[in-house]
Amino acid sequence: MSDQNSSKSQGLSYRDAGVDMEAGDALVERIKPMAKKTMREGVLAGIGGFGALFEVPKRYKEPVLVSGTDGVGTKLKLAFDWNRHDTVGQDLVAMSVNDILVQGAEPLFFLDYFACGKLSVDTAATVVGGIAQGCELAGCALIGGETAEMPGMYPEGEYDLAGFAVGAVEKSAMIDGRSIQAGDVILGLASSGAHSNGYSLIRKIIDRAGAKASDDFHGQKMTDVVMAPTRIYVKSMLALIAKIKVKGMAHITGGGLVENVPRVLPENTQAVLHRDAWQLPQLFQWLQKNGGVEDAEMHRVFNCGVGMVVILSAADAKAAKAQLESTGETVYQLGEIVERPAGAHQTIVV
Numbered sequence: 001m002s003d004q005n006s007s008k009s010q011g012l013s014y015r016d017a018g019v020d021m022e023a024g025d026a027l028v029e030r031i032k033p034m035a036k037k038t039m040r041e042g043v044l045a046g047i048g049g050f051g052a053l054f055e056v057p058k059r060y061k062e063p064v065l066v067s068g069t070d071g072v073g074t075k076l077k078l079a080f081d082w083n084r085h086d087t088v089g090q091d092l093v094a095m096s097v098n099d100i101l102v103q104g105a106e107p108l109f110f111l112d113y114f115a116c117g118k119l120s121v122d123t124a125a126t127v128v129g130g131i132a133q134g135c136e137l138a139g140c141a142l143i144g145g146e147t148a149e150m151p152g153m154y155p156e157g158e159y160d161l162a163g164f165a166v167g168a169v170e171k172s173a174m175i176d177g178r179s180i181q182a183g184d185v186i187l188g189l190a191s192s193g194a195h196s197n198g199y200s201l202i203r204k205i206i207d208r209a210g211a212k213a214s215d216d217f218h219g220q221k222m223t224d225v226v227m228a229p230t231r232i233y234v235k236s237m238l239a240l241i242a243k244i245k246v247k248g249m250a251h252i253t254g255g256g257l258v259e260n261v262p263r264v265l266p267e268n269t270q271a272v273l274h275r276d277a278w279q280l281p282q283l284f285q286w287l288q289k290n291g292g293v294e295d296a297e298m299h300r301v302f303n304c305g306v307g308m309v310v311i312l313s314a315a316d317a318k319a320a321k322a323q324l325e326s327t328g329e330t331v332y333q334l335g336e337i338v339e340r341p342a343g344a345h346q347t348i349v350v
Helices: 003-009 021-036 075-081 088-101 121-138 199-209 222-226 234-241 256-264 282-291 295-301 314-326
Strands: 043-045 063-070 106-116 141-149 159-170 185-190 248-251 269-273 306-312 331-339 347-349
Touching: 021 121, 021 141, 063 088, 075 088, 075 159, 075 199, 088 106, 088 121, 088 159, 088 234, 088 248, 106 121, 106 234, 121 141, 121 159, 121 234, 185 269, 185 314, 199 282, 234 306, 234 314, 248 256, 256 269, 256 295, 256 306, 256 347, 282 295, 306 314, 306 331, 314 331
Parallel strands: 106 141, 269 347
Antiparallel strands: 063 159, 106 159, 185 306, 185 331, 248 306, 269 331
């Protein structure tokens, strides 16, 4: 029998097809101690089983479950290009937990999905380390997930991420914006950067400007500024909600300030934001200048330095600002709610 015929008759393995099961097992072992640090009340069974088990804490009398899912978007392209994988995991958690937070929900647990063409245990472990860090910041358990190695589906060195958060809120304490009315005050919580939105435009501006990861940006590396992880507002906002009546909240994600705030407003109201109420952070100034981006487009695409908006009665504004600042937030009094003029946009920046 010829060598050619002999090779054809040899059996194939999963490794021959490009899937390294040993690497997958090694990653699970690396993840377990990370996940263990996030455990909290309610976890009955986590990493390793076919399904994760969680019991809603008994302190809830009428719990309503609130769920959210998201990814990191094209910020991942910069993670690949700049070999910067330590922050996108926190981004993944933040995008979902901040979303469910706006309805007053306490995040309970989180699951992640990591997909790649060829598994690098070190890269995946770095990403999951960021996810675990995000879960700790949000007070939720990293209860499970999936790592999918799919040869031929992704270019070498690239991966995709998705995340899923589930939280709970008392039915009587849900925040839905219905009580918002003219005269209410709008507070803004500072963002940590661009968070995880607008990166298709950010990447284009970076290319146009010829910026590099190692470039100096006002005393920091460009990569540290552009890849700063999304701020997680869970603990500071839950502490506020426990003390002061919050009427509405908006997580400033895709759609920026002018498209996210209307999502919590009654039809007859308008949010008026004053551009002199806060200073546009240096990153956004750089993006606007180097991209020639108009003000209206900036407000529609980016958070412009405000990652979370909080709406409450004017009588509560001073106490709310002090409470948030006591938990480490930078807070701006952005503007006020007014009666909406006929045909006017629900959020304007003046």
